[in-house]
Amino acid sequence: MYLQHNIGKKVKEARLSKNFTQQDLAERCNLTKSHISKIENGQAAPAVATLSKIAHELDTPLSWFLESNIQNKLSIVKSNEKKLKIGNKEIGYTYEALANRPRFSKVEPVIVTVLPEAEYVEPFTHVEDEFIYILNGSINLYYDGELHYLEQGDSAYFEGNIPHIFLSADKNKEATVLTFFIQNNPL
Structure with missing residues (x-):
């Protein structure tokens, strides 16, 4: 649930940085505004294909939505x-x-x-x-x-x-x- 909520927060952050409304993003991704809202609120887990469309429309790499902790030169996940x-x-x-x-x-x-x-x-x-x-x-x-x-x-x-x-x-x-x-x- 943590990662799902974290993804939602990042979707919202990226959407707002592009000055898109939820409706704008939904139309660009062929989704409903309700679905975008559920993703942003951590109530829905998007399929990777859906998240990929969102990432594309927001000019943000898919990986940025999936990561939980950013390190610059070395990434170790135990x-x-x-x-x-x-x-x-x-x-x-x-x-x-x-x-x-x-x-x-x-x-x-x-x-x-x-x-x-x-x-x-x-x-x-x-x-x-x-x-x-x-x-x-x-x-x-x-x-x-x-x-x-x-x-x-x-x-x-x-x-x-x-x-x-x-x-x-x-x-x-x-x-x-x-x-x-x-x-x-x-x-």
Whole structure:
């Protein structure tokens, strides 16, 4: 819950720095004003694709919203000091930021836990390229209308602006995916 609330505060901070109303941001991201309000108040955990759209519209790196503590030259995150994950059963994923980096870093490493009960939802798009490595379990990666089965040890690199989503291939077991979001264009 802490990270979810922290993300909301950062969304609001970035939105206000651009002099956008919640309605302005909602329209730019094809979301409702109510959803933006819930994100800013820590009442909703945005999917990474949604947060990516928000970050793009606010000219702010996605990683800045996910980090909880900024260090300039070295980032060490001890396993026993990690903050709570964001995400939930409704969006089908949980996300755990792996590094606390400067605001304008071009790479965001994240552990994505793909929940087995997640239903197929519309594929996402975002501005960052994405690299995924399956740590355990297996997933079905839907990319540009094609299905790709990936299991432990497999990886994929793809453009985030093409519709995609990955879901657990085994409805009884979650999958864990090391994901890197890679910003190609300077903001």
